[in-house]
Amino acid sequence: MKRRKFFQRTSHLLTLLGASWLGSGKSGLANPLLVQYEKNATPLNRRKLALLVGINQYSSPLAGCVTDVELQRELLIYRFGFEPSDIVVLTDSQGSREQIETAFREHLVKQAQADDLVVFHFSGYGTRIPLASGGKVQNALVTLETGTNGYLDWDDLQQLMRSLPTQKILTVLDTSFSHSQLQLPPNLHWRGYVAPADRIDEVRSLSNPKLPGILLQASENELVAAEKNWGGFTTGIFTYSLTQELWTATDATSISVTFQQTAAQIDELVGKWQKPSLQFEANRYNSIIAANSQHNSILGAEGAIIALDDRPNYVKVWLGGLPTHLVADYGLNSVFTTIGEPENASIILQIRAREGLTAKAKIHSSGSTSPSLIGQPIQEVVRVISRQIGLVIGLNPELERIERVDATSALSNIPTISSVVNVGEQSADYWFGKQPQTLKTGESAYSYALFSLNGDFLPETLGTGNEAIKVAANRLRQPLNQLLATKMWELTENQTTSRLGVKATLETTENSPKTIAQKQTKRSNLISRQLIQPNSTIPNLSPQTSLRYRLENFSDRPIYWLIVGVDANHNPITWEPSKEAIAPGTIRIIPEPSANQLWLSKEAAGLAEIYLICSIAPFDKAIATIQTQIKGKGLLTLPAPLEVAQAVLEDLHQASTIELATIPSESLSAITDAYALDVNSWATLRFVYKCT
Structure with missing residues (x-):
């Protein structure tokens, strides 16, 4: 697409800044009629x-x-x-x-x-x-x-x-x-x-x-x-x-x-x-305010080409649209495409080096690296995730020096941890510190624990009072496996970049059904554009609320699905896996109303994190892994979630092989040290809610 045409289409986003709230009263929700615009509204x-x-x-x-x-x-x-x-x-x-x-x-x-x-x-x-x-x-x-x-x-x-x-x-x-x-x-x-x-x-x-x-x-x-x-x-x-x-x-x-x-x-x-x-x-x-838009929608971008490189067929790109949870672990060899039209064919770019949000990419399509490339928006095609992905654990600066030395030594020996850093100086997934406790005797003590980045300590990582750091590190091995599994699932989330047409709705089923949240992929040509207003905070659910997910297939081919995540009690969970595909244009409700099964929110206060993962191919490896760990119906607790997470990524990698073979690039077909996931082959929608 010509840079000028792209700007003609996208400049409306800033023009509409004021229009979005008009007529909304005190609710702050936009009137859908007011967010439309006419073709010539912006000179x-x-x-x-x-x-x-x-x-x-x-x-x-x-x-x-x-x-x-x-x-x-x-x-x-x-x-x-x-x-x-x-x-x-x-x-x-x-x-x-x-x-x-x-x-x-x-x-x-x-x-x-x-x-x-x-x-x-x-x-x-x-x-x-x-x-x-x-x-x-x-x-x-x-x-x-x-x-x-x-x-x-x-x-x-x-x-x-x-x-x-x-x-x-x-x-x-x-x-x-x-x-x-x-x-x-x-x-x-x-x-x-x-x-x-x-x-x-x-x-x-x-x-x-x-x-x-x-x-x-x-x-x-x-x-x-x-x-x-x-x-x-x-x-x-x-x-x-x-x-x-x-x-x-x-x-x-x-x-x-x-x-x-x-x-x-x-x-x-x-x-x-x-x-x-x-x-x-x-x-x-x-x-x-204007109405009756005649514009074709530009479905967002992950960045743009911002300069030519000194080397032939290389360009400098800006990746400001990468989600915050992806940027630290986004792999080299990931592939992007410019947004093209018939008169200006798309160009395939492969990331070869990256520092922060600035990257150098090699052009694999025919054509020269002319100045006309500068400013062209780019969209994700293939996401590369290392098979050696691990957790980065930060050390609370309030720890004594000898504690930091012991913690670095003990935590570095845990296979799921890739590095131990000082909190604040480098990016971390969680941080390690002390949590005060009161012993049964009434005496004050502390236990070492892991904390989320918002400062909340993770109860499942809390030990007994006044323990040694090496004891705490050994105790944390199992919780760390679960945390790494969750990180790997999160790295597959691609609501904004997937081209697989999928929409999911989280609903309560008691009395009159109520929609809690909706998610859908943005870049499928077949997807419905009607969504409820998104939440500005994490939804709160009462204990023992009955839930269900409504999954709609807007694509032109069957899709397979898997649900994994963590409940409010911090337990790794899955819904009983199914090998049955959802046909194009049909809906699957989970749990099925006729199955006499319930998905209940937990009584304990906490945050639930659910991943609804869809693919064009069956989850053979993941389902086999789950079935070797646990048998049963309905909502199941996973004994070894990390093995399941690894199997899920392997399934998505295999599902992408046909699409990968059609992409002009280096290393993708023979890649062995990373997962390569094609946006046409999978979609992961993430739901988060609190139980209070």
Whole structure:
């Protein structure tokens, strides 16, 4: 597809930022009629201007703010068609209040016209400062200077915004204004700055007038905004989650849906610590609403070609659309394709080297590496996952030095652990630390345990009080097998990239059935486009709720299915496997109503994580593995989930072999040290809910 045509189709996503909430009342849910648009709603000569600010170099430095700006810049240029010359970037030493205000006035206020779109992004510290009139405090962005000149307060920011001649304004703030009293998990870094006025008793007198346009804020006023290391790079959790969702969004996706999905992703990552918010002035966006779209939908992208490489037939690509859970383990030799049309055939790219979200790819299709390739969006074709995948365990910095030495030695000898790192310095799957306990005697003690990245300790990893680290490490072997199995299932999740037409609905069955969540693949030409509004938080279910899954096959061939996961008691589970395929255009309900079987949510409080995996070929190896471990009907507990996970990936690898043979690439047909999964051959839909 020509770059210009791609931008004509995708620029509507930002145009619709305001329209998505109109008519929604207090619910915040978009009216489906308002997210449609007409072909000529956005004049091609309308400018799109952006000012992006990211500051790491404070006296107490941050690590991810400059990367946030890079994420936004690549998104705006290669996903939404901003001209590079229309984006001004200020980082670190350029981030003084005077420089920010000057850039705002010169680049945005003086250049913007009435129909232009303006984007302002800030990543850095936030705080609260007293109003000049006294008695109240206001939010402020912390700039590079010290003292009273080191803040861009809310009133001044509002005045800058209101001086813009356009009403189409998007503000993104990845910062935190509250002086949080919460103790963050060690893998997260808080973006809040403690100023003299930042006292908890002044929250009630907060002056925080609305900004014009749409405001996407990393966190609600009294919560935190955090940044995280993802494996080789650090970003704000909000910026990465938001930009990743926007990369994979379709033309038909409203910003309301995108925001809900971003919020849900953050809820899973950090839970109670951070909840994003949005604000808007609805009456300013009536002019943007249009109806009866005539556009073909662009089904998202994982990134774009951003430069030619020095070597012939090599290009540099940006992978900003890769899901956050994939980026650390995404394998070399994975394959992508440009989005082509008949007059501009697709090009096959194979990843040969990667650092963070930037990769070098080899072109395997015919044609030259001409400058016209730059800017072309790319979509996943083959996902490569190492067969030596393992868990990365972080060590809590609160452990004593001798404890860290002993833990590194003991944990490194466990086969399921690939590396042991310091929490916060590198990306980790879980972290190892102490959990306080009270013994039966009433004496205080501690036990070593594993913790999720949001700081919750995993009860199944808790031992007896005051144990030795080597004892704890041996005790953790079985739970670690289960955690690795879950990680492997999660690495197959591909709702946004699968071309196998599948839709699944999680429902309650008691009294009148109620839909809890829906998932469907985005890139099948045969899929239904009707979905309920996504959840912004993880759904909560009462104990002993009766559940079922409704699985619809929208593809043109039979599909096979398998359900695996972890229940709220942290037990690895599966539904009794079936070798019977679901015919094209038909529905399978699990459990079947006529089978007199129940799937009940657990009584214990906890998080359930269910993977509904579909394939064009039977799960022969996985079913055989399950049946050697356990016999029975209905919901089954897996004694050895890691063996099942390995068998599932092998089945998906084998199911992909026919498609792989048709792809021009290196190493895929003879690959032995990794699984190669073709997006035309499988789909994994992930459901998460809480039992409370």
